[in-house]
Amino acid sequence: MNTWLITGVSSGFGNEMTKQILAQGDRVIGTVRNRSKVADLIEQYPDTFDRQLLDVTDIPAVHSTVSEAFEKYNTIDVVVSNAGYGLFGCAEELSDAEINHIMATNLTGSIQIIRSALPYMRLQGGGRIIQISSYGGQVAYPANSMYHATKFGIEGFCESVAQEVAQFGIGMTIVEPGGARTEFRYGSAKVANLMPEYESCHAFLNMLDASKGLAPGDPVKMAARIIESVKQSPAPLRIVLGSQALKATIERLEERIADYKTQTQLAASTDIVDK
Template sequence: MSKRTWLITGVSSGFGYEMIKLLLDEGEKVIGTVRNKDKISGLIEQYPDTFICELLDVTDVPAIRKLVDSSFEKFGRIDVIVSNAGYGLFGAAEELSDEQVDHIIATNLTGSIQFIRSALPHLRTQGGGRIIQLSTYGGQVAFPGNSMYHATKFGIEGFCESVAQEVAPFNIGVTLVEPGGARTEFRYGSAQVAKLMPEYDGNQHTVF
């Protein structure tokens, strides 16, 4: 089987990082996006011929389009597009700041939508491909204290389910991945907490 080329967002930690390690070990070619290359310098050095690391903030829509266009132009064909970048936001809806609400929507929902939209014309031109969207079982069920995270995941799942039907005639498949709990940085490293919650220490930050 010939090796494939993958374009994956948010590969510096969590599922994205574990995914690219497996793919690179199998000899696949990966274009992975991060906000800080220092976190992934080991893989950059280990796989200089098959791992291309690009800087990207998925809240920057023009940057998303530029990256996707340049990646397809450079590599000719990209077989699998993986929309993985995202983070959690915990706290009661009324405790969240407007900035927190806007940022998680821009990252988890708008960023994912625009990443997929940017890839679609290229996938159609090359005759097909696969889109994988990392979601969560929280895209199907909801729990208190996670309202905005659920909102973004319910939203991206609806988007992908609709797009899957639109692009099926073009030999483009769409897969939603809905993991449960996992031992990643998601909850205690990459998540944000409502600023009004007592346990918020001012040091929580977002990591893609």
């Protein structure tokens, strides 16, 4: 039996992963912000599902929750940093409070979950860390700047940490899902106080309206692919879920590379040339 620690299991990928992991006979320590959530899982899996109350913006609580979980179960094989949400609105439309909260949740919260787990995984001789990001960690769209800021940021953090901890047998995987039929779009997403001046950037409102068409991603299949990735050795640094997400990511990366290649002479012009 493997033991998993997953943040944000009340909905979305966290909930679907938890259900599949418990069904296959593993243990899950799952965090929620509301005690009334996941009562069905507590009833169905009283011996293998351990619900913990946690708001990842509370850094001391993050440290204590992760520490207590490792100390209780001795070994945690997989830590999934999943808690997060979307915030839509142009930069000028966002409030300071909205900016601070999404940074504290999606970026700082994820960083602290991982940092809290590292000393225990190092001492136990390995483990796997999975960070749920988004193809929005590679591709940016208007009216989503702060969400992209958190995802670009956590991807840079994880790519660096992956290199630091590989020597200890700790694998790191960044998951980049495309649009999926979860509460992320159709329930938990936050929208700023929109301004008429930016109306041309508000196409995302159609994306958040299920009556205008649903996202193509199947959360059940996506959760299964994430769980399966734990068996891969070495750990894949990134996995993209969804054909549209992969297409958009490749196109954006190719555009970026092409632009960089035009700058060869400019880059070299700033070098010190030894005589």
